[in-house]
Amino acid sequence: MTKVTMTVNGRSVAGDVEDRTLLVDFLRSNLGLTGTHVGCDTSQCGACVVHVDGRAVKSCTMLAVQASGADVTTIEGIGTPEALHPVQEAFRENHALQCGFCTPGMIMATVDLIKRKGTDLDEATVRHELDGNICRCTGYHNIVKAVLSAAEKMAGAKAAAE
Amino acid sequence: MGMEGIGAPVKRKEDRRFITGRGRYTDDIALKDMTYAWFVRSPHAHARIRSIDTSAARAAPGVVGVLTGADLAGDKIGGLICGWMIHSKDGSPMKAGAHPAIAAEVVKHVGDQVAVVIAETRNQARDAAELVVVDYEPLPAIVDPAKSRAAAAPQVHPEAPGNLIYNWGLGDEAATDAALAGAARIVTLDMRNNRLVPNAIEPRAAIGAYDPAEEHYTLYNTSQNPHVARLVLSAFVGVAPEHKLRVVAPDVGGGFGSKIFIYPEETVCLWASRRIGGRPVKWTADRSESFLVDAHGRDHVTHAEMAFDADNRILGLKVHTIANIGAYMSTFSSSVPTYLYATLLSGQYDIPAIYAEVDAVYTHTAPVDAYRGAGRPEATYVVERLMETAARELGVDPAELRRRNFVRSFPHQTPVIMAYDAGDYEAHLDAALKIADYAGFAARKAEAKARGKLRGIGFSCYIEACGIAPSQAVGSLGAGVGLWESAEVRVNPVGTVEVLTGCHSHGQGHETTYAQLVNERLGIPIDQISIVHGDTDKVQFGMGTYGSRSGAVGMSAVLKAIEKVEAKAKKIAAHLMEASEADIVIEGGELKVAGTDKSLPFFQVALAAYTAHNLPAGMEPGLKEGAFYDPTNFTFPAGTYICEVEIDPDTGKTEICSFVAVDDFGKIINPMIVEGQVHGGVTQGLGQALLENCVYDEESGQLITGSMMDYAMPRASDVPSYNVTTTETVCPGNPLGMKGCGEAGAIGSPPALINAITDAIGNNDLSMPATPEKVWRAIRAVA
């Protein structure tokens, strides 16, 4: 067992884990943050995406010990039911989810995508950038719409703030 | 239409918990003292189990128990069942082999479970499973359905000689043969409907919890139909008596059919919890396990002949299909290639004679059962590939050939059981032709050619059947269950409402659409309405959600219950306002006396029902009503899909340039949700046609496409944005006029895409999935 400490959604946490424990299992089992999902075992589906030190990471592909000392944000940390993140709001507005299982990963990947690529996005870029996230329900149509609309709203909000 | 009533694109109530990571799926549930199960699975496709040594595993750290098939048999836990009896042409019942929840003597496919290890942690269970020593005697295996009937083929079950489960027929063979004999032209096609892995993104999971004090069992399960699970697990498998078994299907991350069935793993979790003294046992599939043991879809090998007269009218259709059932008969496997398939072979067309014969065969592969569309995609593929092929061979426009043969008057009795109740096939064809700018296609093709690209267009005019029913009819065809639905509407004393339904939402949005129906009728805001589903302790009985039945059947049951609530509320209001019951109308959340300014808010009537201080003489207190609804017929959604593609002749890669879907789903509750269902269904269909293929090795029987690295799931960059719209003919078969929309996309889209690709490359000989390599070879074959 190895002791890990990290900041998760702004709270410092610690735990004893086996060396082989994946970050996603630490988040789900040790911390009870079950919003981060596991949809595959080959790093393909993206249901597990979280942010580690500000970058999108597939938490099924990182050991908990590798994240020791890091700043981790999960779906539970980017917005609350009362105060949604603009990307969360856009997913709801555009019916970009059905069963909701891929949704946390999609949202975390989208937040990262807008951060990296900016708010001036086109459909082809969004589709290409979301290749690491699989959704079996929505056919992506409304996810793409949601991402574009979130980017637009965030650009508007930024402009208004300046 | 009110803001929240029928027809309004209301945003989903359920979304808030999902977008904030607060959904509650089976694997999110942690019970006190929970243990974890890991299954030991066969590495062989077919082998005799000589012995199993569990001693090292038992001694491993954290292990609570190791159980085998012998333990299961010792406890008299029965095998899993197939719930639809099919009779062969010769009248004999289907020949089903045994399906033990844990194999004790012979394993029949790669992944078949031979033991289960229960431990304190999942990793400990997994580690200890490695220590279970199984001595196998490997046996030859057969995986190809087309070869499984050969005399020399290895046998899967002794009960089914020659691996034949049934040889079933539907329609008039003599009349069809006569039609073929008298035809001006016969179009022939051999097709393979490729085998698919459903891959709902939430893997299956189960938690079994036994309470020794009450002798009561609880199962948390990724199920589309928890009541059916409870019935089968109690009445047939014998794990627990029905009144001592609660099944809860919480949030479920997609199903597409694969979570209908009663599988070995949940059976074992329940039983194992009792065996280890009542600690809960949780199992969550790895995706690799999902590939091995979830029921797969499709896998048909078909030969079809369609006869035309000199005026290009269809005279007859003859179809022979070999359907791969896999190694065991899954819960509804027998119905898929029979009553859900051959009954739709008339398509949208007036065909005087049809005959279909189906051989269902065992192979040493995972069970095959219903997957989004279930039989109807296979039928549509046969009919629509034939129509496109015929248009090419007859030298006529594919849209016009279809138009010439459309059914035009309703009701229409097909030669294969179905009686189409309503439709307007030309309306969606015309709308689709316009949206797709069919007239401009030739110019687009020429422009693509100038760029060195091959452009093609393909059609699919599909029909499907939803809401399988009525119960008496499906019973006479062999179904082991009735296919009605139940609902209960509970009005609380303060006027808020709970709707209990036997349907189950796993992405369909019932929490919103069912509330819209209540809002439409009672005028109560949808945030004061809760939809309760997925728990056998709360909802008395129901058949679950599949086959696009939750609207046409499930909501009709809700409506029936609402009508009873309305009737009682009107009686109370009439009494309170001293008016005649016949004069009371319900409008905007109030009960009004028509033609006066007298009214009572709904909540006051509800309160009066519960205080019971002043009710009409003899009336029972309370405002709660239940209903069971059994439809009188299937519903028949239909539509036209047009797909346009461009192919790079140097690489064989297909780009889907546009996809137009025009569907007639009858009345629609929430257009936003309906469009979402079409988007998802079309993508699954395009996935089948372009990317997905489940492959077993012919020699070893190993699953070659056993992960998302090997099995190509459609991703955002593989598909375009869609052009989706609807036409409407009201379904006369249910009070809401609805037809169902959950499967249409997956049913209609594969032939549209293959028709488009074969049009582009000028070679009709192309099988699904149309990978770049296959397309490239097909281009070269005709160059």
Ligand code: FES
């Ligand atoms: S669970 Fe991490 S990519 Fe699938």
Ligand code: FES
């Ligand atoms: S919403 Fe179900 S997998 Fe994406």
